[in-house]
Amino acid sequence: DVKVTQSSRYLVKRTGEKVFLECVQDMDHENMFWYRQDPGLGLRLIYFSYDVKMKEKGDIPEGYSVSREKKERFSLILESASTNQTSMYLCASSSQGAYQPQHFGDGTRLSIL
Amino acid sequence: AQSVSQHNHHVILSEAASLELGCNYSYGGTVNLFWYVQYPGQHLQLLLKYFSGDPLVKGIKGFEAEFIKSKFSFNLRKPSVQWSDTAEYFCAVNARNTDKLIFGTGTRLQVFP
Numbered sequence: 330d331v332k333v334t335q336s337s338r339y340l341v342k343r344t345g346e347k348v349f350l351e352c353v354q355d356m357d358h359e360n361m362f363w364y365r366q367d368p369g370l371g372l373r374l375i376y377f378s379y380d381v382k383m384k385e386k387g388d389i390p391e392g393y394s395v396s397r398e399k400k401e402r403f404s405l406i407l408e409s410a411s412t413n414q415t416s417m418y419l420c421a422s423s424s425q426g427a428y429q430p431q432h433f434g435d436g437t438r439l440s441i442l
Numbered sequence: 443a444q445s446v447s448q449h450n451h452h453v454i455l456s457e458a459a460s461l462e463l464g465c466n467y468s469y470g471g472t473v474n475l476f477w478y479v480q481y482p483g484q485h486l487q488l489l490l491k492y493f494s495g496d497p498l499v500k501g502i503k504g505f506e507a508e509f510i511k512s513k514f515s516f517n518l519r520k521p522s523v524q525w526s527d528t529a530e531y532f533c534a535v536n537a538r539n540t541d542k543l544i545f546g547t548g549t550r551l552q553v554f555p
Contacts, residue, residue, distance in 0.1 A: 428493040
């Protein structure tokens with residue numbers, strides 16, 4: 330069974346802080362994704378990585394960056410956290426191929442005070 | 443740009459009632475279609491997917507969905523819901539030339555005993 334592990338279930342940070350969200354998958358998947366989930370808005374893609382050190386912007390990349398130094402790990406970075414980044418963040422991974430399903434982690438509920 | 447519409451935001455049913463959740467997408471080319479489910483406190487998981495062949499696909503837990511190309515629809519159905527089906531349901535689509543998914547805004551289903 331695919332396991333996608335997000336480092337924290339809940340996180341509270343202050344405005345202006347640099348925040349790191351970590352995600353690890355154990356299935357040697359090429360693709361990894363970061364989404365944010367907000368009520369009434371569904372899931373919105375922040376960034377996508379299709380290989381080590383390769384990344385592509387999603388629909389809402391502003392205020393975020395990512396790092397993928399190893400295949401199994403994909404980090405989301407909030408350069409200077411703001412209150413409008415309070416949200417649920419979901420990491421996912423998949424094999425390459427548009428028909429391949431994505432496998433999700435449990436999510437990190439991030440509050441920016 | 444691709445988009446996915448889920449017109450039912452919140453559905454309330456009694457056990458044994460039939461369920462149909464709407465999903466429409468806007469993309470003229472060949473697509474892959476997915477339904478994901480998020481049970482309370484759990485991660486998103488795949489319910490079913492369509493990428494070719496029989497337009498009526500069966501998923502886990504008695505769910506099925508029908509792809510109607512002429513209507514750009516992929517509605518989810520279940521003949522008789524159970525209390526344990528209480529969850530949020532997301533429709534997602536991608537074009538055949540990309541591994542990225544576009545998600546709908548989700549439908550919250552509550553089933554009462």
